[in-house]
Amino acid sequence: MNPAGVISAVAGTxxxxxxxxEGAATDARLSSPCGVVADDMGxxxxxxxxNHRIRQVTPDGVIHSIAGSGTAGFAGDGSPAAxxxxxxxxxxxxxxxxxxYFADTGNNRIRRxxxxxxxxxxxxxxxxxxVVNAISLRGGAVAxxxxxxxxxxxxxxxxGVTGALDAEGVLPGVLDGVEVRFDGALAPIFYAQSGxxxxxxxxxxxxxxxxxxxxxxxxxxxxxxxxxxxxxxxxMLALVINPDGSSNAQSTPAPRSxxxxxxxxxxxxxxxxxVAGKPxxxxxxxPLLPIALSIAGVNAEILxxxxxxxxxxxxxxxxxxxxxFVAPGETAVALTVGxxxxxxxxxxxx
Numbered sequence: 399m400n401p402a403g404v405i406s407a408v409a410g411t412x413x414x415x416x417x418x419x420e421g422a423a424t425d426a427r428l429s430s431p432c433g434v435v436a437d438d439m440g441x442x443x444x445x446x447x448x449n450h451r452i453r454q455v456t457p458d459g460v461i462h463s464i465a466g467s468g469t470a471g472f473a474g475d476g477s478p479a480a481x482x483x484x485x486x487x488x489x490x491x492x493x494x495x496x497x498x499y500f501a502d503t504g505n506n507r508i509r510r511x512x513x514x515x516x517x518x519x520x521x522x523x524x525x526x527x528x529v530v531n532a533i534s535l536r537g538g539a540v541a542x543x544x545x546x547x548x549x550x551x552x553x554x555x556x557x558g559v560t561g562a563l564d565a566e567g568v569l570p571g572v573l574d575g576v577e578v579r580f581d582g583a584l585a586p587i588f589y590a591q592s593g594x595x596x597x598x599x600x601x602x603x604x605x606x607x608x609x610x611x612x613x614x615x616x617x618x619x620x621x622x623x624x625x626x627x628x629x630x631x632x633x634m635l636a637l638v639i640n641p642d643g644s645s646n647a648q649s650t651p652a653p654r655s656x657x658x659x660x661x662x663x664x665x666x667x668x669x670x671x672x673v674a675g676k677p678x679x680x681x682x683x684x685p686l687l688p689i690a691l692s693i694a695g696v697n698a699e700i701l702x703x704x705x706x707x708x709x710x711x712x713x714x715x716x717x718x719x720x721x722x723f724v725a726p727g728e729t730a731v732a733l734t735v736g737x738x739x740x741x742x743x744x745x746x747x748x
Contacts (some may be wrong), residue, residue, distance in 0.1 A: 400582040402602040409444060409455050416449045416468060422618045423461035428453070433500065435490040445487045445500055452479070452487055452500060452511065459612075459619040465511055472505045479511050525551045527621035529611055531633045532596055533663055534741050539628035540580075541738075542604040543674065544664040545588070545711040548578065548595045550621045553613050558591035569598070569675035569710055575616040581609035586675030586710065598711040601672040603627045630687050631664040632713075632740035634733050648728070651746035655721040657701060658745070660691070662713045665735050668705060678705030678712075687736035689715065693745070694729045696720040719747060 399405045409423035410431070418426025429448025436442045440457035443464075451466035465479035466487065474482025485504025492498055498511040527550035530537045540546055554576040561573050571577060571584025578585040578597045585597035595613060603609050606627050613621045638646040639659040652658050670683025682704040689703040698717040706714035715733070726747050733740040 402581060402583065402605065404582045404602060406579070406582050408442060408459075409453075409461060414448065416446075416451075418461055419453075419463050420460060422459055422614075423455040424459070425617050426453075426461045432488040433490040435492050435498075437492055437496065443490055443492070443498055445490050447486050447488055447503075450484045450486065452484070452490075452498070458622075459614075470504060472502075472507075475509075484509075525621045527553070527611070527613060527623050529623055529625050531631060531664060533635055534633035536633070536741065539626035539631050540599045540603070541628055541631040541664045541666045542599060542601040543666065543668070543672065543711055544599045544631055546585075546597055546599050548597065548611070548613060548621075549593060550595075550613065552592055552615065553595050553620050554590035554592055554615055556592050558589060558594075560589050561587045563677070567677065568673075571675070577612075577614045579612045579614075581606060583674075588710075598674050600674045601667065602674075604629075604667055604672075628666075628738065630666040630685075630735040630738045632662050632733055632735040632738055633664055634731070634740050634743045635661040636743055637661060638731075638743075638745050646745050648746050651726070651748040652719055654719050654724055654726070654747055657716055657718050660715040660717065660731070660733070661706060662715065662733055662735075662740060663711050664738075664740075665689070665713045670705065675710060677708045677710050680707070682707060682714075685713065685735060690734040691715060691717050692732045693717070693720055694724045695732075696723050 410428040414429045415427030428446050431444050432447040433445030442455040444453045446453045450470045451463050454462050454464045466484040470485045471483030488501045488503050490500050502509045529548050532545040532547040559574045561569050564570050569586035573587040573590045576590040580600050580603050583600040583602045588596040608626050611623045640646050640652045641656045644650045665685040667686045668683035684704040691698045700717050702716040706712040728744050729747050730742050732742050
């Protein structure tokens with residue numbers, strides 16, 4: 399269970415058995431495990447009691463047997479631990495030197511695995527993944543509720559799939575075998591494909607300065623990274639809607655002194671429920687941080703700034719274009735949420 403109170407399985411399928419070595423720990427079978435301990439390197443050691451083994455889950459999520467042959471008995475002192483015989487090993491303890499102690503219960507002994515005598519588990523090099531804002535495609539800190547894109551390789555199916563709301567009207571965190579977790583919390587998935595996954599960052603990251611991000615495909619860890627978390631990380635869509643409902647462009651400029659609509663993501667926590675994957679419904683949540691919008695360097699009057707109706711992770715801003723002080727033609731627009739500034743976009747005015 400992580401500090402946010404989210405629980406997840408790290409080893410075992412829930413069915414008793416003895417299988418899975420050198421594969422994903424969550425696909426392995428254990429038998430009545432009765433002890434677990436973790437070191438500072440991210441390794442997890444498990445007393446697989448019913449299988450008469452000690453097993454290790456390395457930071458890449460792969461499980462290995464490091465002590466015990468799987469047959470109950472007593473043998474192997476002074477020899478490599480993998481060939482030793484144990485009998486119902488239970489409670490585990492790590493000392494400061496990395497040596498592992500356990501109760502060899504059926505043998506009425508306490509035994510020790512000396513680190514130098516434990517064969518090092520093979521290290522699997524994970525593909526590099528990059529987490530960026532889905533609109534600006536810029537890296538850096540993510541904000542709670544932001545729409546993010548993860549780039550990598552082998553992250554999902556070769557042919558892209560698009561997420562859909564489930565029976566409860568929420569975008570699920572599992573899509574065609576793809577899972578993305580931010581500090582253990584499932585991220586709702588908009589789109590998944592081998593090289594790219596689009597998700598909404600869970601709101602549960604709000605209390606953290608950095609969080610681990612993991613992408614799993616068909617139960618196997620496909621990539622991992624650690625990203626910083628900020629109160630806001632705004633970015634604006636280039637799509638701007640004119641008062642008549644048309645898209646703003648050089649051929650369809652907006653009249654000055656009229657209301658136009660902007661869209662963005664990365665505004666952070668809102669005054670609503672802050673439930674990831676749920677489309678916004680009335681009354682539409684508003685950002686907790688202050689919103690400021692300028693057009694051609696002039697502060698624009700904001701009529702509404704809140705979650706876009708029926709959309710997920712999207713901020714809608716209805717603002718009035720300044721009048722006489724702004725020249726017609728191509729004009730820069732700047733958005734600030736809290737103290738974070740979004741990359742500027744341009745609109746056309748007449």
